[in-house]
Amino acid sequence: MKLTKEKLKRNNKSNVLGVIIFLLIVISIETSLNKQKEPIKETINNKITMPMEKNIVEQNKELDRIEYIIENDKNGYVQLVNKDNPVKDIDILDDLVVPKVNLVAEKDNDKNLLRKEAAKALEEMLDAAKNEGNINIFLNSGYRSSERQVKVYNAEIKKVGESGKGYVALPGHSEHQTGLAVDLTCKELKFHVEDGFHSTDEAKWLMNNSYRFGYILRYPEGREKETRYNYEPWHYRYVGKEISTYMKKNNLTLEGLYKHIDK
Secondary structure: OHHHHHHHHHHHHHHHHHHHHHHHHHHHHHHHHHHHHHHHHHHHHHHHHHHHHHHHHHHHHHHHHHHHHHHOOOOOOOOOOOOOOOOOOOOOOOOEEOOOOEEOOOOOOHHHOEEHHHHHHHHHHHHHHHHHHOOOOEEEEOOOOHHHHHHHHHHHHHHHHHHHHHOOOOOOOOHHHHOOEEEEEOHHHOOOOOHHHHHOHHHHHHHHHHHHHOEEEOOOOOOHHHHOOOOOOOEEEEOOHHHHHHHHHHOOOHHHHHHHHHO
């Protein structure tokens, strides 16, 4: 009996020792597996984080570039002109030219004038419309002097009353006085400027392509609260290619651009 008890004791000890060894082996294997998983998790996290960080860096660089252009805009190409911000250096423009495009008015009419860089960009844009889509776009109006803006404003108010302020700017606050804004039209509308331009092939082409040439649709549909002007599908403004491309990419109005960079 004594031998049997001792044997049992020894067996029990062996069993306990076996369990302990087994548990140690399991723990060791699990620890090893976890260590192998950690680099995989780290790699996956890096793959997710790195593109996001890269995108943020690129976006910041892009924004810095836009801010630099605006801060160093000595020619006034990106100036914000609206009901609250008047035109800079009215009537002292010395680079006005007549662009070589389809004109509604007689060639010697001052309304055909544009600043040289805007005129060149308009030529390129309307040539591209013709070559790429067989689309003929006409310049209805470009530069306006202060005197002419007064006449345009008074005529509109007389015609439709106070609601005219939603379309025509006060003298001194019109983009046309910058020599950078254009009203465009087409034969289908008998060369008039009107809301029906929106549904024409000419307007659709401009909506999709104007940014490539430095032009933006200045008063887009649905953005009236930002611009404080009614939708004008015919009114385009030259701001330069880098700015127009950035605005198109980020779906910004000119007012929205200035708010965007002030954040």
